[in-house]
Amino acid sequence: MNEAIVIPVSFFAFIFAILYVFWTTRNKERMAMIERGTDPQSFKMRWKGTNFLSLKFGLLFVGVAIGVLVGNILDMNTSLEEGTCYVSMIFLFGGLGLIAGYLIQSKKEDKE
Missing domain, CATH: 1.10.287 (Helix Hairpins)
Incomplete structure (x- = not known):
């Protein structure tokens, strides 16, 4: 394998893995909140800054x-x-x- 391509591919794979874990975890949290009957408005992320x-x-x-x-x-x-x-x-x-x-x-x- 070409050594020059390993670093960019690894970088994008790492970013993809982080985003995948973030989105799947967020989805699991939301599904658990729906099962408990929590208000859907609480899903909105409010960033103060x-x-x-x-x-x-x-x-x-x-x-x-x-x-x-x-x-x-x-x-x-x-x-x-x-x-x-x-x-x-x-x-x-x-x-x-x-x-x-x-x-x-x-x-x-x-x-x-």
């Missing part, structure tokens, strides 16, 4: 972009290894973007 999802992704991607830029600057101006510069700055600024999203979300929820 979905209205801030775009904000979180936007700030995450902005943080990753800033991390790439700062990693490039560190790579050019210091003796650190290339991988260390990029990976550390991407995680640092991506995390800062997520923290900023959390702070913005909590301030808006406190106002409501």
Whole structure:
């Protein structure tokens, strides 16, 4: 078997397995709730933070972009290894973007 194809196939098989287990478990839970006579409206998943999802992704991607830029600057101006510069700055600024999203979300929820 070609070694270059093993990783992508394994990745998609793993994702499929996770989704399959999630959906079958959710279906079993719903069937058990129907047997007990629970209200069908309780099946709706209510995610409190979905209205801030775009904000979180936007700030995450902005943080990753800033991390790439700062990693490039560190790579050019210091003796650190290339991988260390990029990976550390991407995680640092991506995390800062997520923290900023959390702070913005909590301030808006406190106002409501």
